[in-house]
Amino acid sequence: MSDPFELGLRGKVAIVTGAGSRSAGIGNGRAAAVLLARAGARVLAVDNDGDAAEATVQMASDAGGEAVAHVGDVTSEDDCSQMVRAALERWDRLDVLDNNVGIGSRGSVVDESRENWERVLSVNVISMTLTSKFAIPAMKAGGGGAIVNVASIAAMRPRGLTAYSTSKGAIIALTRAMAVDHGRDGIRVNCVAPGPVHTPMVEEWGLDDEARETRRQASVLGVEGTGWDVGNAVVFLASERARWITGQTLVVDGGVTLRSPERGTVGERPD
Secondary structure, rough: OOOOOOOOOOEEEEEEEEOOOOEEEEOHHHHHHHHHHOOOOOEEEEEEOOHHHHHHHHHHHHHOOOEEEEEOOOOOHHHHHHHHHHHHHHHHOOOEEEEEOOOOOOOOOOOOHHHHHHHHHHHHHHHHHHHHHHHHHHHHHHHOEEEEEEEHHHOOOOOOOHHHHHHHHHHHHHHHHHHHHHHOOOOEEEEEEOOOOHHHHHHHHHHHHHHHHHHHHHHHOOOOOOOHHHHHHHHHHOOOHEEEEEEEEEEOOOOOOHHHOOOOOOOOOOO
16 A cells, blocks of 8 residues: 555656646646646646746746646547656556646527537547547556546536526536446546635636625635646545545535625636
């Protein structure tokens, strides 16, 4: 049995998708990449923005870790194959996959176009099936691994984001199905469902100080969440400390979902 006090990530190889960030700040993917590298994993930081991925690599290096940038589009089957191949060619193994890419959308089934439904589901759900399609055989060849899919509390508490909420609910169902399909191969699959954390994406929405304070107060802890909180959850689920956990969804929301929301409590954007 592995040491229960160790993360067991040193020397492991991880792919983090959406590892860049829209600015110099800390998004969920960037935080996960930096924290995995700091824990001793060798990280392939994948993003469709090469400069953003390189910035994450620099942060990982500054934290004493090892990471390499890789440009790829997770909605492309060929790109997903290539990112796994890049990890194998560089480090000869793959142990962790953090499926972090996602986009938002607002509107009901009456409002949303078919084109936007297909776009949201392609980016948020199909991308995870494509990355996993190529990552799982590589993990199986190495004796097992861990996959962490990032969903949202919007899957559990819909509020006018129908396509987005549906996609995030699908991620939770996908996580459970993959856990059953690949558990015998030594592959654990879990999910993180973040609440309204403050990230560079949120900053782009132009939330003023009052809206940001309202979001903070939505937490029963009265504390604003950040990308680091989500990243730490990813690291835990990827680590040996979670060796007997699979098919589960870890809600990281400061307790937001513990009480009924008031109008405008968590802003008007996806979590």
